[in-house]
Amino acid sequence: MVKVELSKISKAFNDNQVLDNIRLTIEDGEYFCLIGPSSAGKTTTLKIIAGLHVPDSGKVLFDGRDVTNIEAWERGAVMMFQNPTLFTNMKVLENILFPMREKGMNYVNSLKTAEELLRKIHMEDRADAFPNELSGGMQQRVALARAMASGTKLLLLDEPLGALDARLRLELRDELRQFAKENGLTVIHVTQDQDEAMAVADRIALIKDGKITQVAKPSEIYLHPSSPFVMNFIEGTNFLDAYVEDKKDNIMDLVIENTYHRVKAYGNFMVGERVLVSLRPSAIKIIKRKGGQLFTQVLHKTVMGSYVVVDTALFGPNKPLTVETSFKEAMKYEENDVVSLNIDIADLKVFRYPLLGFMKEVEVSI
Amino acid sequence: MWKILSTFSTILSNLSKKKVLRSSFGFFSVAFFLFFVIIPSIYVVTYVPLNWHAISLTIFSNPENTKEVIDSLEVSIVLALLVASIDIIIGIPLAFYLVRGKGRVPQIMNTIIEIPIITPTSALGLSVALFWPAIAEGPISPFIILMLLHIAFTIPYMVRSVSAALTDFDISYEMASKTLGARSFTAIRTITLPLVKAGILTGTILSIARSLSETGATTIALTIINALGKVNTAPTLIYIWRSLSVNDPAYLYAGAFVSLLLILLSFVLFFSVKFFIRRFKLPLTKVYLPLETELSKKKWGNSKNIITCIFFVLIAFIPAIYSMFYGLGNIGILAEKFTLIGDSILYSLIVASIVTIIDLLLSIPLALFLARGNSRLKNIVDYLVEIPIVFPTIAVGISLNLFWVGLVSKSTGFNFSALVLIIFAHVAITFSFTVRTVADAMNTLDQSVEEAAKTLGATPFSTFFKVVFPQIKSSIFAGAIFAFTRSLDETGATLAVAPGAITASVLIVNLVNQNMLAEAGAAALMLTTISYIILLIIRKAGGKHGQS
Numbered sequence: 001m002v003k004v005e006l007s008k009i010s011k012a013f014n015d016n017q018v019l020d021n022i023r024l025t026i027e028d029g030e031y032f033c034l035i036g037p038s039s040a041g042k043t044t045t046l047k048i049i050a051g052l053h054v055p056d057s058g059k060v061l062f063d064g065r066d067v068t069n070i071e072a073w074e075r076g077a078v079m080m081f082q083n084p085t086l087f088t089n090m091k092v093l094e095n096i097l098f099p100m101r102e103k104g105m106n107y108v109n110s111l112k113t114a115e116e117l118l119r120k121i122h123m124e125d126r127a128d129a130f131p132n133e134l135s136g137g138m139q140q141r142v143a144l145a146r147a148m149a150s151g152t153k154l155l156l157l158d159e160p161l162g163a164l165d166a167r168l169r170l171e172l173r174d175e176l177r178q179f180a181k182e183n184g185l186t187v188i189h190v191t192q193d194q195d196e197a198m199a200v201a202d203r204i205a206l207i208k209d210g211k212i213t214q215v216a217k218p219s220e221i222y223l224h225p226s227s228p229f230v231m232n233f234i235e236g237t238n239f240l241d242a243y244v245e246d247k248k249d250n251i252m253d254l255v256i257e258n259t260y261h262r263v264k265a266y267g268n269f270m271v272g273e274r275v276l277v278s279l280r281p282s283a284i285k286i287i288k289r290k291g292g293q294l295f296t297q298v299l300h301k302t303v304m305g306s307y308v309v310v311d312t313a314l315f316g317p318n319k320p321l322t323v324e325t326s327f328k329e330a331m332k333y334e335e336n337d338v339v340s341l342n343i344d345i346a347d348l349k350v351f352r353y354p355l356l357g358f359m360k361e362v363e364v365s366i
Numbered sequence: 367m368w369k370i371l372s373t374f375s376t377i378l379s380n381l382s383k384k385k386v387l388r389s390s391f392g393f394f395s396v397a398f399f400l401f402f403v404i405i406p407s408i409y410v411v412t413y414v415p416l417n418w419h420a421i422s423l424t425i426f427s428n429p430e431n432t433k434e435v436i437d438s439l440e441v442s443i444v445l446a447l448l449v450a451s452i453d454i455i456i457g458i459p460l461a462f463y464l465v466r467g468k469g470r471v472p473q474i475m476n477t478i479i480e481i482p483i484i485t486p487t488s489a490l491g492l493s494v495a496l497f498w499p500a501i502a503e504g505p506i507s508p509f510i511i512l513m514l515l516h517i518a519f520t521i522p523y524m525v526r527s528v529s530a531a532l533t534d535f536d537i538s539y540e541m542a543s544k545t546l547g548a549r550s551f552t553a554i555r556t557i558t559l560p561l562v563k564a565g566i567l568t569g570t571i572l573s574i575a576r577s578l579s580e581t582g583a584t585t586i587a588l589t590i591i592n593a594l595g596k597v598n599t600a601p602t603l604i605y606i607w608r609s610l611s612v613n614d615p616a617y618l619y620a621g622a623f624v625s626l627l628l629i630l631l632s633f634v635l636f637f638s639v640k641f642f643i644r645r646f647k648l649p650l651t652k653v654y655l656p657l658e659t660e661l662s663k664k665k666w667g668n669s670k671n672i673i674t675c676i677f678f679v680l681i682a683f684i685p686a687i688y689s690m691f692y693g694l695g696n697i698g699i700l701a702e703k704f705t706l707i708g709d710s711i712l713y714s715l716i717v718a719s720i721v722t723i724i725d726l727l728l729s730i731p732l733a734l735f736l737a738r739g740n741s742r743l744k745n746i747v748d749y750l751v752e753i754p755i756v757f758p759t760i761a762v763g764i765s766l767n768l769f770w771v772g773l774v775s776k777s778t779g780f781n782f783s784a785l786v787l788i789i790f791a792h793v794a795i796t797f798s799f800t801v802r803t804v805a806d807a808m809n810t811l812d813q814s815v816e817e818a819a820k821t822l823g824a825t826p827f828s829t830f831f832k833v834v835f836p837q838i839k840s841s842i843f844a845g846a847i848f849a850f851t852r853s854l855d856e857t858g859a860t861l862a863v864a865p866g867a868i869t870a871s872v873l874i875v876n877l878v879n880q881n882m883l884a885e886a887g888a889a890a891l892m893l894t895t896i897s898y899i900i901l902l903i904i905r906k907a908g909g910k911h912g913q914s
Contacts, residue, residue, distance in 0.1 A: 050817070051820075051821070052817050052821070071383065071820075073820050073822075073823050073825050074823075078818075078821045078822055079817060079818060080818070083812055083815070085814050085817075085818035085819075087815065087832070087836070088836075088837070089836035089837070098819070099823050099824075102822065102823040102825075102828060103823050147822070156821070
């Protein structure tokens, strides 16, 4: 039963401002994901919650109680890392017993708890193995059991699946969520993988340059991203530079710059204002026959499996517009064929043109 | 007993929760390091200018003494540079063979490579000075003897440093360059060597530092071939003047002056070698195709391996163990002088044990302070730790004597016994090495493991003992072995700080001085045997722990 609040947290390392006035509330029992590009401040936030870093200013509250100055070993928020961090000198069982020994718990009860946890992670037959005899996925499971053995209700995950192969990652991420929900845990999960976050989170916070840019449910963050950056980070998209030519009520006529194409979109920008338009590849319909809104030529097809990425020449061959379509549909035309594109007015998302320029806004690495 | 231990550890565990106590623990180890290692070791730097008048009277008013100072420094410089160059030429190919070679021979070489280091230097000096004239059936020039001696105890450092770097080196770089068409000789020259440069640098610095600082073996070798006083290295000159100072205090000033020069010389050589090796680039771009294709052939590789192995066995290994045979030839004398020799060895063992315990107890907190602390003091201490590694030991001995006896005793009236002074000196010499070894091991650990332990509820004390300690145990053992052997072995600093004390190494020097070679051989045999046995025991203990 832990509700975590971060109030105006700032932290700098050697004049490098890593976190800037972070405010967050994570509800009791919530599975919360913290995503963002590398060195955005995700891990630092997590370590401040764990008590491994002390913030320069601001407070950390657990259930309304100020824990900012309580040391990590007394705070009871358990952290898991990309490296399973099992103690290599101890066997699996000893690893799981470790937190209970540190808390001075009765040995017989501890052993019972540990055996139960081993059963839960389906590793009761590996109790006597040393960590280096286990696969990466097994090690991470043991790390989870060890975390649970401490009796914590707050689990902090720092890219725990980052080092595993793709298939195992999918399997374990669902296991993690299920485990958390069954045991009533509050989980704060840091990841760079937006798909992972979308799949498991109750809510997602996106962090960039030490600031929170948006906190929302996965569907909400997908439908209403607060900025071009969020939009692009959650799912790669086509960005079009445009200006508002005309406007009636909240329907605008946009002219895509450097072309003669005009499109309609919802929004409340002023006539003549420069805007950034996002059009998701999956939102565009591509049709073989003529008769749609917009004609263009197929530049290139990339088969990804169940879906196909099609680059089209709507804005010229140097600025391909990317479309995602089903495998079956994509087989109906070849490269260089003329096709027409259907765009729904509701799928155009219009943003104010970024002050610092487009590249600065959407860049992911520093 | 177990109950007491566990109560004790609970108390420490609870104490470690207090931040004030944790930081004061770190500061205590820093304070110890400053007041017992750094300040006494560099005291001679302030002593010399303060007593300049007396020094110039002894040295500059006496042309004979001036000449001796200059000559000895010259011998020391030439010797150190020459020895380091030979170590590089032979040591690098040998290190390659040890790491990359296949079969029995590299394994055997790997086990014997450290024999010359773990053989006490006094025994080594005896060995080399007796072995080579016996082989040559006639006198050999003192300089050649010194060169052979210094190569013997420095080359293992070069081989070990380079092979350590080579083991860490990712061989796929070299393989990639071979698939791109580089001949194997060219691949090693242009890809591997530049990337293991750090190891070569460490090896070179250790070789130079050891050569410049060695006193005991050099004195013994020169005495045996009757050249002491005729040819001197800077340390042997300090040793002679230190012996004379017992009767004529003027020589104390002279000794202090040469010590200061030797310290400065070490620093100059140390930094110029560092600079030179950093700047030095092999002609990387040019490839001498016909020559390198020829050199890459198997026969050249094999002959290189054979030559370097023979060189090592002949120059370092056989001389190192020769004194054992010499001692065995005079085994009767051992029984005769057993109490004399046994007492001195017991004395040495007591000193070495106390030094090792002090080193371990205080180097671990200092290493923790350096590897995990975030105090501003950290960077300064990090530099200071390097200093004693370059300090010639006899100069440390002189400086410590001036500090503890000349300054502290005189101003407080408290007299330190010879045992205490020797322990101070040996700690000052070995402490930095132990700290470095342990701190380096801590730096390579993945800190997230410790962080995980803390969030699981482990206090700093249990995090250290249950999580960190098991991972760095082998490095701590290495530090302990180093401290113990260096203390057992140390002659120069012991002679300088407390001339009257009879440690085993000093006893061998004294016996050689009195021309009692057979007795010296017997003492060397016993000292060497005991060092080997103790090392074997420590290694076994370390190995056993490492497996569980």
